[in-house]
Amino acid sequence: FLKGKTAVITGSTSGIGLAYAKALAAEGANIVINGFGDAAAIEAERVALEQASGAGATYSPADMTKPDEIAAMVHDAEGRFGAVDILINNAGIQHVAPIEEFPIEKWDAIIAINLSSAFHSIRAAVPGMKARKWGRIINTASAHSLVASPFKSAYVTAKHGLAGLAKTVALETATFGITANCISPGYVWTPLVEKQIPDTMKARNMTREQVMNDVLLAGQPTREFVTVEQVASLVLYLCRDEARGITGANLSVDGGWTAQ
Numbered sequence: 001f002l003k004g005k006t007a008v009i010t011g012s013t014s015g016i017g018l019a020y021a022k023a024l025a026a027e028g029a030n031i032v033i034n035g036f037g038d039a040a041a042i043e044a045e046r047v048a049l050e051q052a053s054g055a056g057a058t059y060s061p062a063d064m065t066k067p068d069e070i071a072a073m074v075h076d077a078e079g080r081f082g083a084v085d086i087l088i089n090n091a092g093i094q095h096v097a098p099i100e101e102f103p104i105e106k107w108d109a110i111i112a113i114n115l116s117s118a119f120h121s122i123r124a125a126v127p128g129m130k131a132r133k134w135g136r137i138i139n140t141a142s143a144h145s146l147v148a149s150p151f152k153s154a155y156v157t158a159k160h161g162l163a164g165l166a167k168t169v170a171l172e173t174a175t176f177g178i179t180a181n182c183i184s185p186g187y188v189w190t191p192l193v194e195k196q197i198p199d200t201m202k203a204r205n206m207t208r209e210q211v212m213n214d215v216l217l218a219g220q221p222t223r224e225f226v227t228v229e230q231v232a233s234l235v236l237y238l239c240r241d242e243a244r245g246i247t248g249a250n251l252s253v254d255g256g257w258t259a260q
């Protein structure tokens with residue numbers, strides 16, 4: 001149902017973003033993937049997306065800490081495919097440390113990648129969406145856009161900010177056929193979660209098993225990690241015409257975490 005539409009997905013060389021790209025490609029959209037990683041592996045993903053979609057797939061190496069590269073990613077996609085109809089702000093990193101020891105450069109990087117990059121990409125993409133009177137802007141926020149956890153000051157701040165940004169953009173674009181929403185997963189098993197286990201072990205003086213069961217899944221009443229496919233299926237729904245009434249929302253996929 002997305003033939004002729006173009007989706008730009010930041011941070012889509014891995015994890016949730018890659019699952020979004022696969023789901024949108026399966027519906028026939030042109031895809032722009034973005035993110036870091038092994039060049040050959042990224043090229044293999046790009047080719048697979050093109051084959052799955054029967055449409056185009058390109059890779060943008062834009063660094064989400066660089067405003068000019070972010071705008072160029074959006075404008076290049078418009079040049080190549082004629083439009084950016086679906087913009088998914090998904091790139092994100094994590095750092096776990098008590099606030100008094102939180103490295104200043106990690107704070108700056110998390111605010112840039114997890115929050116400001118969405119401002120820059122939306123700013124670049126909205127004029128085209130307004131002109132065409134159709135657009136879908138989706139930010140991958142987090143349960144941490146609604147509640148906090150200790151030792152994640154930068155991440156929780158950035159994710160709360162993303163939720164506010166989506167609401168503001170929803171109001172500004174409401175009469176233009178554009179929706180702007182957040183999807184807020186709980187713990188999804190991806191490299192981002194796997195990588196924070198050692199630091200959490202250190203910060204809380206716990207074993208790997210204790211971190212998984214007593215920290216990560218302790219707050220998730222289903223006691224299961226959310227899957228990337230579950231999150232991607234919500235993106236597909238938000239891209240349907242039937243979802244045009246959903247805007248400014250922050251939709252949880254968190255196994256009940258924020259119901260508590």
Ligand code: NAD
Pocket residue numbers: 010011012013014015016017034035036037062063064065090091092093113114140141142143184185186187188189190191192193
């Ligand atoms: P991941 O580490 O698998 O993927 C992150 C992606 O962002 C990768 O493609 C990486 O290359 C890219 N990236 C990192 N820095 C970048 C930069 N400077 N410029 C461009 N790309 C960059 O992580 P994930 O778990 O798939 O996370 C995706 C999003 O989902 C993040 O915003 C994360 O905060 C959010 N999220 C994840 C979970 C979870 O449990 N995994 C839960 C809630 C929200």
